[in-house]
Amino acid sequence: MVVVESPAKVILFGEHAVVYGYRAISMAIDLKTTCTVEESDTTIINLKDLKKSLKIPIEEILNLNVNEYGDFRYVLCAIKNTILYLLSHKNLDLKDLKPFKLTITSQIPISCGLGSSASTTISTIKGISAFYERPLDDNEIATIGYHVEKEVQGKASVTDTATITYKGLLEIENNTIRRIEGGLKDFIKSCKFLICYCEERKKKTAELVNEVANHKNRDDIFKLIEKVVDTSKTTFDKEIFGELMYINHNLLKRLGVSTPKLDEVVEIGKTYGYGAKLTGAGGGGCVIILVNENKEDELINKLKEKGVEYFECRMVY
Numbered sequence: 001m002v003v004v005e006s007p008a009k010v011i012l013f014g015e016h017a018v019v020y021g022y023r024a025i026s027m028a029i030d031l032k033t034t035c036t037v038e039e040s041d042t043t044i045i046n047l048k049d050l051k052k053s054l055k056i057p058i059e060e061i062l063n064l065n066v067n068e069y070g071d072f073r074y075v076l077c078a079i080k081n082t083i084l085y086l087l088s089h090k091n092l093d094l095k096d097l098k099p100f101k102l103t104i105t106s107q108i109p110i111s112c113g114l115g116s117s118a119s120t121t122i123s124t125i126k127g128i129s130a131f132y133e134r135p136l137d138d139n140e141i142a143t144i145g146y147h148v149e150k151e152v153q154g155k156a157s158v159t160d161t162a163t164i165t166y167k168g169l170l171e172i173e174n175n176t177i178r179r180i181e182g183g184l185k186d187f188i189k190s191c192k193f194l195i196c197y198c199e200e201r202k203k204k205t206a207e208l209v210n211e212v213a214n215h216k217n218r219d220d221i222f223k224l225i226e227k228v229v230d231t232s233k234t235t236f237d238k239e240i241f242g243e244l245m246y247i248n249h250n251l252l253k254r255l256g257v258s259t260p261k262l263d264e265v266v267e268i269g270k271t272y273g274y275g276a277k278l279t280g281a282g283g284g285g286c287v288i289i290l291v292n293e294n295k296e297d298e299l300i301n302k303l304k305e306k307g308v309e310y311f312e313c314r315m316v317y
């Protein structure tokens with residue numbers, strides 16, 4: 001039996017703009033997805049958290065249209081793309097394709113902006129690679145993962161899959177990846193962030209990304225978001241960093257991906273913390289708050305008063 005894990009992610013600045021090549025900053029956080037792959041008489045996919053199972057021949061997986069499979073689409077697309085890559089690049093032969101039982105379990109709340117799809121995708125890629133004993137390096141894993149999210153969603157950046165693969169703190173620009181070390185990373189490690197689960201999303205990332213594509217002022221807003229990203233890279237002051245988060249949130253609000261509930265929690269983060277913003281595709285899901293240690297008790301009391309679930313997130317690197 002093979003057991004592999006992948007973390008979650010939060011986007012500190014630049015979501016949605018990054019799909020069009022603008023800069024973004026994201027970080028891997030300490031929630032994980034676990035993928036187990038074991039020998040089986042037939043190929044079965046178990047999505048434990050969704051309480052769903054699917055028996056499907058490998059031959060069908062290699063030829064499927066993933067978007068006909070609902071919640072299985074990321075896992076099936078990851079299996080398909082990984083096996084096709086191993087067949088063409090790692091001397092795997094069709095006769096080697098023994099059936100398997102693949103099981104996914106995750107700590108990451110689903111469709112909340114924390115990269116649950118990307119973490120599911122990357123852990124599946126790693127699981128299939130290990131099961132067929134064809135090791136992949138991080139670049140191969142991240143590349144396959146990006147193509148999976150793009151195939152499922154129609155549009156995607158490398159942000160989520162790269163962050164979950166390489167971990168740490170990354171800057172993304174034009175789908176290229178730069179690992180951030182030193183100043184900003186040390187500053188981020190000195191910060192305390194709370195992730196607040198605000199509400200269930202009514203739309204998937206794919207839908208939200210496609211809605212933004214049709215926004216008439218999207219590029220003007222993206223340019224303003226990129227100014228926030230660039231300022232944040234040399235800002236080692238929590239007051240200013242929190243204000244930049246708030247500015248980014250309001251630009252995402254102008255893009256139409258926030259909700260009244262997200263805005264309400266962001267305002268709490270702005271009043272009782274240094275700042276806050278939605279994280280991920282939006283449309284519901286989570287807000288990230290930069291904690292002001294001097295007002296932390298008031299912040300917690302306010303979140304509890306509003307019935308908002310929260311947890312402290314820590315960078316994984």
Ligand SMILES: Nc1ncnc2c1ncn2[C@@H]1O[C@H](COP(=O)(O)OP(=O)(O)OP(=O)(O)O)[C@@H](O)[C@H]1O
Pocket residue numbers: 047048049050070071072073074104105106109110111112113114115116117118120160203204205206279280281282
């Ligand atoms: N634990 C899981 N088990 C199986 N499939 C999962 C799991 N978590 C996520 N998925 C897949 O990912 C989909 C959610 O992906 P989506 O991109 O909409 O949300 P997200 O990745 O959590 O948010 P964001 O992309 O904004 O970070 C689910 O519908 C399902 O197909």
Ligand SMILES: C[C@@](O)(CCO)CC(=O)[O-]
Pocket residue numbers: 011014015016017018019113115155156157158159160205209280281
């Ligand atoms: C909304 C988006 O920017 C981040 C989703 O977590 C989409 C992407 O980058 O692929």
Ligand SMILES: [Mg+2]
Pocket residue numbers: 115116117118160205
């Ligand atoms: Mg996703």
